Amino acid sequence: MTVETLSALDGAAGGAAAPPAGARQIWRRLRVQRAALAGGVVIVLLVLVALAAPLFAAVEGQDTTTYHSGLLNSAAGAVPYGSFGGVSAQHWLGIEPGTGRDLFARLVYGARTSLGVAIGATVLQVLIGSAFGLAAGLGNRFADGLLSRITDVFVTLPALVFAIALLAVVPSGFPRPVLLALVLGLISWGSIAKIVRVQVLAQKSLDYVAASRLAGSSTWRTARRELLPSLVAPVLTYAAILLPSNITSEAGLSFLGIGVNPPTSSWGQMLSTASTWYQADSAYVLLPAALLFATVLAFTVFADGIRVALDPRAASRLRVGTKRRERVAAVPAGAAADTAAVAVPDAASDDEDGTA
Amino acid sequence: MARFAVRRLLQAVLVLLVLAAVLYAVFYLAPGDAARLACGPKCSTATVAQIREQMGLNDPVYVQFWHFLQGILAGHDYSTGAGTLHCAAPCLGQSYRTGDLVSHIIAERLPATASLALGAMVLWLAIGIGTGLLSALRRGTIVERLLTGFTLVGVATPVFITGILLLLLFCSWLQWLPYPTYVPLTDDPQQWAWNLLLPWLALALVEAAKYARLTRSSMLETLAEDHIRTFRAYGVREGAIVRRHALRGALTPVIALSALDLGTMFGGALLTETLFGIPGLGQQLVQSVQLKDLPVVVGIVLVMGLAVVVANAVADVVYAVADRRVVLT
Numbered sequence: 001m002t003v004e005t006l007s008a009l010d011g012a013a014g015g016a017a018a019p020p021a022g023a024r025q026i027w028r029r030l031r032v033q034r035a036a037l038a039g040g041v042v043i044v045l046l047v048l049v050a051l052a053a054p055l056f057a058a059v060e061g062q063d064t065t066t067y068h069s070g071l072l073n074s075a076a077g078a079v080p081y082g083s084f085g086g087v088s089a090q091h092w093l094g095i096e097p098g099t100g101r102d103l104f105a106r107l108v109y110g111a112r113t114s115l116g117v118a119i120g121a122t123v124l125q126v127l128i129g130s131a132f133g134l135a136a137g138l139g140n141r142f143a144d145g146l147l148s149r150i151t152d153v154f155v156t157l158p159a160l161v162f163a164i165a166l167l168a169v170v171p172s173g174f175p176r177p178v179l180l181a182l183v184l185g186l187i188s189w190g191s192i193a194k195i196v197r198v199q200v201l202a203q204k205s206l207d208y209v210a211a212s213r214l215a216g217s218s219t220w221r222t223a224r225r226e227l228l229p230s231l232v233a234p235v236l237t238y239a240a241i242l243l244p245s246n247i248t249s250e251a252g253l254s255f256l257g258i259g260v261n262p263p264t265s266s267w268g269q270m271l272s273t274a275s276t277w278y279q280a281d282s283a284y285v286l287l288p289a290a291l292l293f294a295t296v297l298a299f300t301v302f303a304d305g306i307r308v309a310l311d312p313r314a315a316s317r318l319r320v321g322t323k324r325r326e327r328v329a330a331v332p333a334g335a336a337a338d339t340a341a342v343a344v345p346d347a348a349s350d351d352e353d354g355t356a
Numbered sequence: 357m358a359r360f361a362v363r364r365l366l367q368a369v370l371v372l373l374v375l376a377a378v379l380y381a382v383f384y385l386a387p388g389d390a391a392r393l394a395c396g397p398k399c400s401t402a403t404v405a406q407i408r409e410q411m412g413l414n415d416p417v418y419v420q421f422w423h424f425l426q427g428i429l430a431g432h433d434y435s436t437g438a439g440t441l442h443c444a445a446p447c448l449g450q451s452y453r454t455g456d457l458v459s460h461i462i463a464e465r466l467p468a469t470a471s472l473a474l475g476a477m478v479l480w481l482a483i484g485i486g487t488g489l490l491s492a493l494r495r496g497t498i499v500e501r502l503l504t505g506f507t508l509v510g511v512a513t514p515v516f517i518t519g520i521l522l523l524l525l526f527c528s529w530l531q532w533l534p535y536p537t538y539v540p541l542t543d544d545p546q547q548w549a550w551n552l553l554l555p556w557l558a559l560a561l562v563e564a565a566k567y568a569r570l571t572r573s574s575m576l577e578t579l580a581e582d583h584i585r586t587f588r589a590y591g592v593r594e595g596a597i598v599r600r601h602a603l604r605g606a607l608t609p610v611i612a613l614s615a616l617d618l619g620t621m622f623g624g625a626l627l628t629e630t631l632f633g634i635p636g637l638g639q640q641l642v643q644s645v646q647l648k649d650l651p652v653v654v655g656i657v658l659v660m661g662l663a664v665v666v667a668n669a670v671a672d673v674v675y676a677v678a679d680r681r682v683v684l685t
Binding site for chain 2: 149150152153156157158160161162164165166167168169244248251252255256257258271274275278279282285289292293296297300301
């Protein structure tokens with residue numbers, strides 16, 4: 001987490017000091033990165049699957065909760081009959097050992113939980129982080145000091161540990177997926193806040209903001225009209241990085257038995273059950289593991305593509321049809337030197353050739 | 357330098373205090389009656405009231421928090437039915453479930469966590485730095501492409517997936533290794549290492565990917581610096597440049613990060629410990645959360661917080677010592 005965080009702080013905050021690129025230009029820069037594009041396609045497919053989960057389950061003719069105990073070999077410890085975990089025409093990916101619940105249905109519904117929690121958490125992180133960052137960047141010295149210290153505490157905390165501890169005190173009646181999104185969102189917003197603060201501080205001293213001030217705009221109006229547009233690129237970049245880490249966090253918590261609990265399914269929850277059965281039924285482990293891996297990989301690659309596409313310095317190395325004028329304008333963009341934490345060099349910055 | 361260290365230390369203490377206050381607020385003021393939790397569901401109302409009095413839950417919140425802090429710094433005496441139970445200096449309270457002192461529970465669990473973290477760190481530094489250097493020095497070759505692919509896969513795989521796959525491969529399919537069970541180092545060093553091999557590997561593979569990326573970019577950055585160019589101009593051989601001059605600069609961030617990660621490992625190895633059944637702090641935390649044993653949860657989270665905060669401070673100092681360009685504030 002740390003390297004990624006720091007590198008994102010660096011890349012995001014530094015890159016966006018240049019004029020923001022238009023949507024079409026961003027698309028052009030994204031299009032030439034084949035790996036990122038492939039990641040994007042996988043993400044679109046996953047989202048479709050998650051949205052149409054009931055449809056997929058209906059086509060198969062199964063649901064996530066029915067026990068098919070008749071298909072389990074009780075003599076062998078309730079492992080499914082047949083090969084590959086009981087794959088058949090009725091159960092396309094087999095059934096869960098112990099209960100006989102349909103795996104295909106649980107996987108497609110699991111996509112809903114996993115993506116839903118991750119997206120919800122990311123939105124919350126962006127909102128809280130931006131609010132803290134803006135307030136710290138625009139506030140006076142005292143407010144900045146106070147808010148920055150609070151942010152430091154949240155950056156320093158081991159997020160997973162704190163999430164677990166928080167989950168311990170909430171009554172078990174609360175809907176778990178919503179709770180997970182809330183907890184992850186409330187804990188891991190620190191790095192967004194740092195990025196936004198640095199960006200605001202860097203922009204605040206620029207002439208166009210001063211001009212807006214002199215023209216009589218209030219602080220709030222300046223923030224909204226002048227500063228917010230310049231925040232879009234770094235915040236989007238970092239949100240793209242946060243999303244896969246939120247997917248992993250949800251899976252980890254559910255894996256520990258503290259996140260989503262059966263009968264609700266998520267990929268982490270399935271792995272949690274599967275990890276107790278892997279000796280008897282290895283097919284069950286491989287399915288959610290492969291999906292989770294593919295998803296995180298797709299999001300990671302896509303996030304890297306977004307970062308390159310939104311960062312004029314990096315994008316200029318892509319040799320897309322960017323105008324020379326823009327490349328030159330983008331050079332003096334090292335406004336990121338302020339962040340205390342950004343001493344670690346950018347871990348991913350030289351992977352712009354699309355291989356990473 | 358000394359002033360910087362002291363300031364950094366004070367800052368760390370402040371962060372810990374805030375953490376303790378937040379934890380305390382969340383846990384002891386959360387919905388659910390602490391006395392009821394401590395007593396169990398079968399207790400009568402009168403017993404619960406008595407326990408509430410004993411635990412000091414009738415005092416104002418700030419008094420309770422003060423007692424909590426006092427316990428950590430100076431110890432605490434608990435009155436039990438038979439007599440008093442003394443809880444020595446870092447006193448973090450008593451488990452609701454077993455009545456054991458939290459500090460004892462933590463001390464019991466620490467060796468397993470330390471075994472896992474330290475062993476894994478040796479492995480991940482070796483793999484990560486090796487891979488990173490190789491791919492930086494063989495830039496543009498097929499080797500670099502392969503290694504980049506490997507690190508990307510490592511970054512995208514959560515540790516519990518790597519762990520399960522390792523178990524499947526080495527224990528179920530190839531049957532080269534027995535299913536791991538933790539053996540303390542003091543009992544049998546050979547069995548200790550043998551049983552920890554897979555957990556070490558699982559953690560190390562995931563972490564190594566991160567280190568490989570960092571080492572690679574850091575090395576490339578250092579090699580592009582002016583003083584390296586000067587060495588080249590003087591005709592110093594490339595191997596000597598790398599060994600004598602570039603490595604030192606390139607590995608500074610790596611060392612700082614490993615200090616950070618070692619700190620996090622004391623809390624971040626939850627998944628690995630749970631998957632492999634290693635009786636460390638992480639496993640205890642997960643179990644205590646499931647039992648709603650709040651004093652144990654608070655105690656462990658505080659210890660993990662302490663580890664992280666100390667590690668952060670150490671990493672900053674490492675930076676300041678190794679890299680003079682870092683401004684001390």
